[in-house]
Structures are given as structure tokens and as C-alpha cells.
Amino acid sequence: MLEVANLCLHYGQHLALDSISVRAAKGETIVILGANGAGKSSLLKAVAGMVSPDAGSSVALDGKQLLGRPAHEVVEVGIALVPEGRGIFGDLTVEENLLLGAYAPRARGEETRRRAFVYELFPKLAQRRGQYANTMSGGEQQMVAIGRALMSNPDFLMLDEPSLGLAPVVVTELFATLRRVQQTGVGLVIVEQNVKVSLGIADRGYLMEAGRIVGENSAQALLEDEAVQRAFLGKNSEMQNR
Amino acid sequence: MTARDLAGWAAALATLAALALAPVYLDAYGLGLMIGIAGYVTLATAWALFSGPTRYVSLATVAFFGIGAYTVAVLSETLPYPLVLLVAALIGLVVALVVGLSTLRLAGVYFVIFTFGLAELIRQLVTWYEVNVTGTLGRYIFLDLGSEDIYWQLLALGATTILLAWWIGRSRIGLALRVIGDDEVVAAHCGIDIARVKLALFAASAVIITLVGAIQAPRWTYVEPAIVFNPTISFLTLIMALLGGANRLWGPLLGAVPLFLLFEWLSANFPNHYSIILGLLFIAIVFVLPKGIVAFAEKQWKGKSAEAAP
Numbered sequence: 001m002l003e004v005a006n007l008c009l010h011y012g013q014h015l016a017l018d019s020i021s022v023r024a025a026k027g028e029t030i031v032i033l034g035a036n037g038a039g040k041s042s043l044l045k046a047v048a049g050m051v052s053p054d055a056g057s058s059v060a061l062d063g064k065q066l067l068g069r070p071a072h073e074v075v076e077v078g079i080a081l082v083p084e085g086r087g088i089f090g091d092l093t094v095e096e097n098l099l100l101g102a103y104a105p106r107a108r109g110e111e112t113r114r115r116a117f118v119y120e121l122f123p124k125l126a127q128r129r130g131q132y133a134n135t136m137s138g139g140e141q142q143m144v145a146i147g148r149a150l151m152s153n154p155d156f157l158m159l160d161e162p163s164l165g166l167a168p169v170v171v172t173e174l175f176a177t178l179r180r181v182q183q184t185g186v187g188l189v190i191v192e193q194n195v196k197v198s199l200g201i202a203d204r205g206y207l208m209e210a211g212r213i214v215g216e217n218s219a220q221a222l223l224e225d226e227a228v229q230r231a232f233l234g235k236n237s238e239m240q241n242r
Numbered sequence: 243m244t245a246r247d248l249a250g251w252a253a254a255l256a257t258l259a260a261l262a263l264a265p266v267y268l269d270a271y272g273l274g275l276m277i278g279i280a281g282y283v284t285l286a287t288a289w290a291l292f293s294g295p296t297r298y299v300s301l302a303t304v305a306f307f308g309i310g311a312y313t314v315a316v317l318s319e320t321l322p323y324p325l326v327l328l329v330a331a332l333i334g335l336v337v338a339l340v341v342g343l344s345t346l347r348l349a350g351v352y353f354v355i356f357t358f359g360l361a362e363l364i365r366q367l368v369t370w371y372e373v374n375v376t377g378t379l380g381r382y383i384f385l386d387l388g389s390e391d392i393y394w395q396l397l398a399l400g401a402t403t404i405l406l407a408w409w410i411g412r413s414r415i416g417l418a419l420r421v422i423g424d425d426e427v428v429a430a431h432c433g434i435d436i437a438r439v440k441l442a443l444f445a446a447s448a449v450i451i452t453l454v455g456a457i458q459a460p461r462w463t464y465v466e467p468a469i470v471f472n473p474t475i476s477f478l479t480l481i482m483a484l485l486g487g488a489n490r491l492w493g494p495l496l497g498a499v500p501l502f503l504l505f506e507w508l509s510a511n512f513p514n515h516y517s518i519i520l521g522l523l524f525i526a527i528v529f530v531l532p533k534g535i536v537a538f539a540e541k542q543w544k545g546k547s548a549e550a551a552p
Binding site: 048049050070071072075076080081083087088089090091092096099100101103104105106107148149152 | 414417418420421424425427428429430431432433434435436
């Protein structure tokens with residue numbers, strides 16, 4: 001169980017996260033929806049140990065407090081992040097990128113097994129194992145990034161806007177892949193602006209606005225929710241271009 | 243181990259053996275050149291060990307080099323020589339750890355400026371101490387070490403440094419190092435303890451540089467801060483590593499050998515214009531070969547084989 005409670009974060013004077021509480025059960029997929037600047041990425045950064053939240057905040061995995069740990073220790077506890085904009089190393093081959101993902105002590109000695117697992121999940125990566133990552137398409141790079149994160153054998157995989165900058169057909173393929181990741185028992189925390197496709201694979205969703213959680217429901221209910229449709233799915237002509 | 247690896251090791255060992263025999267067939271001047279080359283190859287390789295992959299440009303080379311040389315100057319009469327080297331290495335290690343812990347968070351140009359300042363600071367501190375406390379500026383080193391002893395020590399240190407660089411390049415740390423320079427944030431998300439990796443590399447590099455200073459010190463006989471903390475040593479090391487290519491195992495060596503010979507020739511033939519030519523060379527190297535000789539040759543080679551392939 002990943003549990004974020006009363007998470008507050010200031011960037012200087014600016015309150016970026018205001019008493020956020022979010023939880024994800026083992027193997028569960030949650031989606032955090034919100035417009036640009038709502039604080040979605042800040043939330044992931046806080047969990048991943050990239051920013052330090054205010055006192056009184058709590059981020060715990062199975063009861064273990066994560067706040068105050070640096071990023072590399074959060075990986076070790078079992079939370080991997082695919083940062084916005086891929087997060088791969090272009091000058092390394094696919095295989096080297098994956099090996100780096102197994103750097104955390106929790107994955108050491110398991111490289112071969114984890115690699116086989118990732119290649120099974122992404123057969124395309126197995127064919128291209130010797131290719132330099134920067135010569136691949138956006139969708140393929142995103143697969144490398146996800147594969148790299150999975151190499152650390154995480155309990156939870158956090159993805160920051162995975163569909164950003166990808167063609168619609170690639171997005172569909174990407175989420176089909178994430179569905180396969182789900183089936184391996186890994187919990188997913190997805191931050192997205194692409195509401196429809198992300199709610200399509202999620203169990204539950206949260207709505208974020210100006211640093212606060214303003215709504216929470218099952219994915220199905222959110223898809224049918226009128227307010228969500230108005231705000232994100234462009235049912236209201238005024239909001240069409242959001 | 244494949245046959246090719248075996249041949250590579252055999253060639254490396256044979257080269258090392260041939261180099262070790264240099265004092266037999268070289269005159270004093272030749273041996274002096276070899277000492278200089280071995281010293282700068284080691285300095286440039288040690289510099290690239292840390293600065294190549296992390297892209298932290300350090301001008302602290304002479305700070306550690308000078309610490310090594312001065313330690314020998316101060317302690318050579320009181321302690322046996324091997325112990326002096328050990329103490330020098332330890333002092334270098336401690337300074338590197340303190341400096342590393344406090345500065346490796348500095349990024350880009352701030353780190354460059356800090357390291358340059360550090361070398362000056364240590365020089366001024368030593369000068370102040372010598373003038374005000376011991377009342378002498380400059381010390382004599384009377385050690386019963388011949389040129390060939392110094393040469394062999396430097397050769398062994400240089401070979402060890404290259405071996406260390408080779409081993410790191412193949413290890414898990416080497417892979418981590420290659421990406422820290424690219425993107426520290428993503429590297430942290432891979433579970434890499436960036437601060438620790440950088441600190442370990444900085445310390446290893448600094449200890450080697452300290453030892454080069456310590457080993458070379460007896461050649462001067464007379465040592466004073468202005469000699470052993472001469473910032474030109476930092477700049478030469480930097481430009482040699484950059485010329486060869488700081489991200490390749492043999493890059494620093496391939497940069498150090500020709501440049502050292504060139505500098506030697508220039509200072510003998512154009513003693514008054516030496517600095518001007520040096521400056522122009524720096525500029526030319528940065529413009530023409532920004533990634534170094536080795537990367538340039540690789541690119542040429544790949545370009546040719548790509549043309550030949552279809």
C-alpha cells in the first residue's frame with residue numbers, strides 16, 4: 001500500500017501541493033488527472049524524493065516512511081519513476097539502459113532474470129537491444145524508459161505524462177503495454193492529461209486542481225462524471241481546446 | 243577471455259616491459275623526457291577518471307600535485323620514503339573528501355572557479371605558514387633516488403591508473419558514471435547514489451594526482467610553493483586530456499604524449515613566446531577537436547566504413 005497523507009509542498013512562497021492525500025493498494029492502478037500546473041508532477045517528485053515537502057507530510061510504502069530519503073533510496077524501497085520526457089540515456093544502447101535500471105541493490109544479481117522479463121514484455125526491445133536509444137522513435141523510447149524502470153523490480157511504477165508528444169496510435173499501443181505491466185502485479189501511479197485512455201486502464205482516479213485533490217472516484221464513475229467530461233473531455237464547446 | 247583479449251593483455255604487458263627498460267638505452271635527457279611523459283600521462287588519465295564522465299572540469303590538479311610534492315619536502319628527512327608516500331596519499335585523500343563533500347553540489351562554471359581558487363588558496367596557505375611559522379620559504383629535498391627510480395615509480399603508477407580506469411569503465415560504476423554527466427535526475431531514479439559515486443571518483447583521482455606530485459618532487463631538489471603549485475600544471479593536464487578525449491580510456495595518453503613533446507620543443511626553441519603559443523593551442527584544440535583525437539578518429543573510421551559498406 002502506497003499512502004500519501006497530508007502532503008504539503010512549498011516552492012518558496014508558492015504553495016504547490018496543499019494537503020494531498022492519495023493511496024494506491026498493492027497492484028492497483030490509479031490515475032491523477034489535472035491541467036498543467038495543477039501540481040501533478042510535483043506530487044510524483046515528492047514521492048520520488050526529488051523535492052522536500054513541508055513538515056507534517058507523509059509518504060509511506062507498506063508503513064515505511066519515505067519522506068527525507070534521497071531519490072536513489074526510494075528506488076531501493078520499491079518505487080520507480082518514469083519521468084516526464086522519457087528519462088532514458090540516448091548515448092547508451094537499449095540493453096545498457098536496462099542494465100542501469102537494475103543498479104539498485106534490490107535488483108542486483110537478478111539482472112538476467114529481470115531483463116528476460118522486460119524483453120518478454122516488450123519483444124520489440126529484444127530485437128533492438130544493441131541499438132542506441134536516441135535513434136529510436138518516441139514510442140520506442142518510452143518503452144525503454146518503462147523497461148528501465150521495471151528493471152529495479154518495483155512494487156509501484158510512477159509515470160509522469162507517458163503519452164506526452166506521442167501520436168494517438170502510439171498512445172494506444174503504449175497503454176496496451178501498460179495493461180500487460182499491470183498484469184504482472186506492479187501497481188501503477190499515472191499522471192496524465194489524456195483522460196480517456198488513462199482512465200481506461202485505471203482502477204481509480206483523482207482530480208487535481210491548483211495543488212489540491214478536488215475529486216476521487218472509481219475510473220468508471222469518473223469517465224461518466226459530467227464535471228470530468230466538461231473539464232477534460234471537451235463536451236463543453238468552451239473547453240474544447242484544453 | 244577471448245584470444246583477442248589475450249593478445250591485448252600480452253601487447254600491454256610487452257609495452258610496459260619495453261618502457262620499463264627505457265633507462266637502459268636512454269641518456270639522461272631522454273630519461274628526463276620519459277619522466278615528464280609518464281607524469282603527465284598519469285595526471286591526464288587521473289584527471290579524466292573523474293572529469294571525463296562527470297563533466298566537472300577541475301582545475302584543482304595542481305592543488306593535489308603540490309600537496310604531494312610539499313609533503314615529501316617536509317617529511318623526507320623524518321620518515322622513511324615509502325611512509326612519506328603513504329602520508330602524502332592520505333593527506334590528498336582527506337583534502338579530496340573534504341573538498342568533494344562541500345563542492346560536488348556546485349554545478350558547471352562554479353565548480354571550475356572553486357577548484358581554481360582552491361589551488362591558489364592552498365598555495366597561499368603554505369606560503370603563509372612557511373613565512374610566518376617556520377620562517378623559511380623553499381625547502382631542499384635530499385633523497386637518494388635516481389632518475390630511473392622516479393621513472394619506474396611513475397610508470398607503475400601510470401599503468402595502475404590506466405588499469406583502474408579500464409576496470410571502472412567495465413564495471414557497474416562505469417555505466418553509472420556515463421549517465422551522471424548526461425542527466426543526474428534520471429540517474430538518481432535508476433537508484434544510483436550520485437553523490438557517493440562522484441565523491442569516490444574525485445577522491446581516487448585526487449590521490450593519484452597527489453602521488454604524482456610526491457614521486458616527482460625529488461627531481462627538483464629545491465621546492466617552493468610557486469614551483470609546485472604552478473597553475474600551468476592544471477591547465478596542461480586539462481588540455482592534454484581534452485585533446486586526446488576525456489571519455490576514452492586511451493584518450494588522455496594519446497593527448498599527453500604529443501603535447502608534452504611539443505611543449506618541450508617549444509620551451510626549448512621559443513622560450514619567450516611559449517605562453518602565447520600555448521594559449522593559441524588551447525583555443526585551437528577546443529575549436530577543432532572538441533571531443534578529442536580518439537572520438538575524431540572513430541568518427542572518420544566509421545564514416546569510411548559506412549561509405550564502403552553499401
